[in-house]
Amino acid sequence: MKKFLPLFIVSLILCFCMGGFSGSANNSYVFSEVGAQSDDVSMTYEDGKLTIEGLDEAANLMQASFTGKVLTGVKLLEAKNGTTEVTANIGDKFFLWSATNAMRPLSAAVTVRPAEQPEPSNNILVAYFSRTGENYSVGTITTGNTAIVAQMIAEQTGGDLFEIKPVTPYPSDYQEMLAVAEKEAAENARPEIADTVPNMQDYDVVFIGYPIWNGDMPKIVYHFLESYDFSGKTVAPFNTH
Ligand SMILES: Cc1cc2nc3c(=O)[nH]c(=O)nc-3n(C[C@H](O)[C@H](O)[C@H](O)COP(=O)(O)O)c2cc1C
The missing domain is CATH 2.60.40 (Immunoglobulin-like)
Incomplete structure (x- = not known):
């Protein structure tokens, strides 16, 4: 035990x-x-x-x-x-x-809980960034690793899924991807995100998923975090690597 x-x-x-x-x-x-x-x-x-x-x-x-x-x-x-x-x-x-x-x-x-206390709200967002294409050591994948984990979390919590998609798609070639990620890191870039979460104010809990890139969060996820006001929300980060 x-x-x-x-x-x-x-x-x-x-x-x-x-x-x-x-x-x-x-x-x-x-x-x-x-x-x-x-x-x-x-x-x-x-x-x-x-x-x-x-x-x-x-x-x-x-x-x-x-x-x-x-x-x-x-x-x-x-x-x-x-x-x-x-x-x-x-x-x-x-x-x-x-x-x-x-x-x-x-x-x-x-x-x-006291009987008169209202039920907790169930406003959960599962936002994630994930890449398909050539993946480290496993070959080409059509659903990203972080996307799979995000789907599991959404299923278990009843949360809404939101994909953080880049306006300019990332290369599917792994070596090319490494070069782009290194450039973004060197420039402290904020890559553009294709969609926005229209009703962020309605969520109490936000899961945020991302792959580890060179020991860090991809810069597009920094951009996502800087784009909203998370005051008062519970933020639950998760990552794959
Ligand atoms: C540009 C790049 C950099 C990476 N750097 C790391 C790293 O520093 N450490 C690590 O464990 N994995 C690293 N990986 C592997 C990814 O973190 C891992 O394959 C992750 O599960 C990919 O998630 P995704 O399929 O959702 O995009 C890197 C992958 C890429 C594409």
Whole structure:
């Protein structure tokens, strides 16, 4: 168990963060749709107590406490077969994980909220830059690596996809591409972007994906970042390399 702890915590934070983006209100808690879950397990919250029913195998129960958006502690608890009750506070997030298989989540994240609190908004944008053509070590590709990851994130979060496309297409030849990227880096260029996000103000969460070019973000992604006001938004960068 201990050797999986870092993996647990990283996965947990990701799941918890994603769990906060969507869900349906049900009395005093929100049960998110994100993550694998067993139909047999139910988690309900009432008067300071979280009750887990229907577990047919021992599981690790993760409890994450937050002060505002800041994660202030993660506890690992053992959930018993059958019914388990644990003390819970408003704002706490819970997640069940198989005690025997660190890779197997048994539930999506549950966030304990006051019943009267509105559902969190689900305004998520997944913006990405990705290139097709000759790719490092794998030959020619018709869908870029970052585009594939962006599609996965959009599917899991229900976010809208936006492709950061250059007005002047990049070369598909790898060596030519390297030369263009080096020139852009040397000139600190801001390549023109073909489209704009018309309703950026409507998004609360913006994922931004890009490939690593010479140890850095492509200059077109700098241009994208400089083109909008991200104040008050949660920005989640991701990259492939
Ligand atoms: C111009 C250029 C520079 C690159 N520089 C790096 C690099 O510094 N480090 C690295 O790990 N990969 C580097 N790569 C490989 C890409 O980061 C990797 O293939 C990435 O997944 C491409 O994403 P895409 O298919 O979405 O465009 C570079 C690729 C290109 C085209």
